[in-house]
Amino acid sequence: MGPGGVRAGRRAPLRAGGGPRHPYAGAAVALATMHGKQRLIAPALQATAGLRVVVAAVDTDALGTFTGEVPRPGTARHTALAKARLGMRALDLPRGLASEGSFGPHPELVLIPAGIELLAFIDDELGIELVEQRSSERTNFAHIETRASDRRTLAFLERVGFPSHAVVVRVNGAHDGPLFKGVTDVSLLERAIRQCAAASGDGRARLETDMRAHLNPTRMGEIAALAAQLGERLARLCPACGAPGHGLLERQRGLPCCHCAQPTELVAHELHGCVRCGHSERRPRADGLRCADPGCCGHCNP
Numbered sequence: 001m002g003p004g005g006v007r008a009g010r011r012a013p014l015r016a017g018g019g020p021r022h023p024y025a026g027a028a029v030a031l032a033t034m035h036g037k038q039r040l041i042a043p044a045l046q047a048t049a050g051l052r053v054v055v056a057a058v059d060t061d062a063l064g065t066f067t068g069e070v071p072r073p074g075t076a077r078h079t080a081l082a083k084a085r086l087g088m089r090a091l092d093l094p095r096g097l098a099s100e101g102s103f104g105p106h107p108e109l110v111l112i113p114a115g116i117e118l119l120a121f122i123d124d125e126l127g128i129e130l131v132e133q134r135s136s137e138r139t140n141f142a143h144i145e146t147r148a149s150d151r152r153t154l155a156f157l158e159r160v161g162f163p164s165h166a167v168v169v170r171v172n173g174a175h176d177g178p179l180f181k182g183v184t185d186v187s188l189l190e191r192a193i194r195q196c197a198a199a200s201g202d203g204r205a206r207l208e209t210d211m212r213a214h215l216n217p218t219r220m221g222e223i224a225a226l227a228a229q230l231g232e233r234l235a236r237l238c239p240a241c242g243a244p245g246h247g248l249l250e251r252q253r254g255l256p257c258c259h260c261a262q263p264t265e266l267v268a269h270e271l272h273g274c275v276r277c278g279h280s281e282r283r284p285r286a287d288g289l290r291c292a293d294p295g296c297c298g299h300c301n302p
Ligand SMILES: [Zn+2]
Pocket: 257, 258, 259, 260, 261, 262, 294, 297, 298, 299, 300, 301
């Protein structure tokens, strides 16, 4: 690495000199979706990088349906990239996109639910593969066990945004029996609770938020914001090779303690760079924090 932490590009520039045209102006990208996510994703990518989103109506459920388990970003990242490749193969395009969400307890604040949205982008012509991520406490992810649509249940429904947000009703404590997905109708909901409660060993139905994006406006908003984030990233070209997608590559831990200067688990630097040629630079934390509170230090506060 050279002075200032800047690493030289290993791959040849895309074009000499460069011009006002973005390399993706008018280029097609496959979006694997069955539920209209193009409405959320296409406008931002068109406006920022000039990409033309083409829908690949492939069965992404083949890669596993959403289950609402604890977030596993590694797995979700893999799934998002695999979905993007399904779309590319279906349309025979060198570029692909796919979104994936996971929901569960917040990774640091365990009692607070969090949503993590991923948006994968692949360009096999340039050799680019990147996954943008957005985590938010703005999620309605929740469940309740109930016998009837009593006051507690109605309060739950209001809190999760029913009926603009759909719910799932299933038999409590069992994986088989009646299952109602995408419920947004009050009379259907009452019937579903009765049937699932009657089929359950403890007389309860389990109500869950339906986290499929097309039934969950909160997720739709998060995906649209993530698409804008990806668009901004693709609009930034690498200063060394000209490839789109210059941005955050990695967060490096080890911020020194303000009291004893030992490294902590907090992020010390961000590595920004190019996913194509490896050009990168180390930047201090974007929030300006230069040392860690001794409360976060393993030496001062073991
Ligand atoms: Zn310390």
